[in-house]
Amino acid sequence: MSATPDATSAAPDGGFTTVIGPRRSLLAIDLAELWRYRDLVLLLTRRDIVTVYAQTVLGPLWVVLQPLITTFTFALVFGKAAGLAPPGMPGPLFYMSGLVPWFFFSSQVTKTSRTLTGGAHVMTKVYFPRLVMPISTTLSNGFTFLVQLAALAVMVAGYVLAGGLAWSPGPQLLGLPLLVLLMGALGLGTGILISAATTKYRDLSFLVGFGVQLLMYASPVILPLSRLQKFPTLLRVFELNPMTAVIEAFRAMLFGGAVPWGGLTYSAAVTAVMLLVGVMTFNKVERSFADIV
Amino acid sequence: MSQGPVVISVEDLGKSYRLGAIGSGTIADELRRGWARLRGRPDPDAPVGTASPGRAQGRTFHALGGVSFQLREGEVLGIIGRNGAGKSTLLKLLSRITTPTRGHIRMKGRVASLLEVGTGFHPDLTGRENIHLNGAILGMDRREIAAKLDEIIAFSGIEHHIDTPVKRYSSGMKVRLGFAVAAHLEPEILIVDEVLAVGDAEFQRKCLGKMKDVSSSGRTILFVSHNMTAVLSLCTRVVWIDAGRVAADGPPEEVVAAYLGSYAQGGDEVAWPPGEGPGTDLVRLTHAAVLPQDPGAPLTMRSPFSIRIGLENIGIKDGDLNIGLRVMNDHDLVLFASTQADAGTDRPPVPHGRFEVECRIPGDLMNEGSYHVVITAFRGARLHFITERVLSFTVHAGERRGAWFGRQAGLVRPRLHWNSVPMDPAP
Structure with missing residues (x-):
């Protein structure tokens, strides 16, 4: 009430x-x-989007430059120099289509994990449902994701027009919105769980950025699972990462191919658990955290 | 007392903290703490000095131990108490910033709590954008803010800079903008922290004026303050919280007097066992006291009071001793020093054995604040001894002079005579 x-x-x-x-x-x-409190959610979302690039020269262009530059680097380092070019697809498209969902997930985790410690100055002064904060963070991350997705679409169109790609998406393209929800929810659940834990253990705030970065190397952002068939242990580690199936599915839905339904079921289960535990822990901590910070 | 319906009902409200168990460090701290527990050592991170012995039972500190009161519509309730008495905890519970460990608060209608003005302002957003954001944080919806936007901007008095990022505002402008938003909230219940303590006279006047408006429109206000003058002139009822409990609840004059009375008896009297008082082998203090003119009454700026010093002359044979005192404020600045020599040169020689001297300090001299006293003794022109702080006392405002509720500037507060003479012939 x-x-x-x-x-x-x-x-x-x-x-x-x-x-x-x-x-x-x-x-x-x-x-x-x-x-x-929906108006507050929207205003906070707008604030997040507007203020991040305040006083920058390139402004919102950074949103697309980040994945583009990373894509270019990966294509150069892994694709050319290390000889790990992905099969059956132009390298830049492969990396970009892995990085766009990965950036969404990782910014979800890192930004929502700062909810309680970062918002403490507001939350110790005024009451509003605390979930407003991570939800608005999710929306602003979602906005960034959509912009990056549009950049990816432009890239795909460019390759198709130049004749470098025969684009034939199947009906699974329609599953994309659901997949986006899954990524967002997985990042949100993980993020608020960490957020609750950081009020007690500040160490975690250092661990998060680093940990998420490491986790990327255990996902098919750089190496497709098909390349790992010879390394069963490594493959198992990859498959433990709930984002692995999400990224594979993302590529399959975009470019056509087999959607890894088994892996997605696992990811959905992990998401449900993370969200449940995350909300429970967040609710528990949120009640008394004003006494701690 | 108002006869309207009950809008706030606080029943047996309690909040306790587990001492030391509040983890707010690193995992290494936690491990260190666990290791200390294993070896039966005290917790290395246990908070120091937070617990008054009565309220700390075992490892639990009861910040608030069963507070109950009811508030009817249209009442303006002042909550007073010393620092650490539980006022802020009560305020946080009422504002839903933290949750109670026992008891309930029931409230009827929309609640707005103002613990700060301008909460959530973002420096990169413009004044206008921040009005929207701050309004939403305080619980207004978009239409409400849009409808009041022009009014808020006009009230803030910064129309010209409203589309400038807030980071370019002076701190005064930020406060004005924040207050303008808060003033346009229309809650049925308004909870206000000592916002009066910040800001200038103009801001204070606006703030109090707005509170009067709100209360005269029949809404209910809960006001937490140290400012007895403001409490007395605004509130219809006062609750005094002491050591986490309601010490008194009733008409403002009675409760404030009881509260100030408890203060006055605080540390204004001291006595030493024989031979242990400050001093030398020739002469020692035996006791000292700050005595208001009316025994037991609180000290106010108006009231005269005395400082009485008891001494024992052990070895002064020539009768040459000049007792004095220095009154210092809480920044250790000496307000004034006085000795028996002020009374004239024909001072009687000090008697042998125990004796008392008393210094009378007139009313309308001290400003409100906390003070302490050190005692001096001279023989001839030489300082014989000077004590550490032996007495401390607090002077309360007691009454208001002019429109200002806060502490007037100045080390002292004499009541001076003013004359006004017209210089042009009457028309």
């Missing part, structure tokens, strides 16, 4: 509209309350 200006007549408990007490279920998310 929470403050509504107009719920007085219908509210139970002697007409009181807000009841604050010690015990609350860990899974209790007041969706109606979150919905009332």
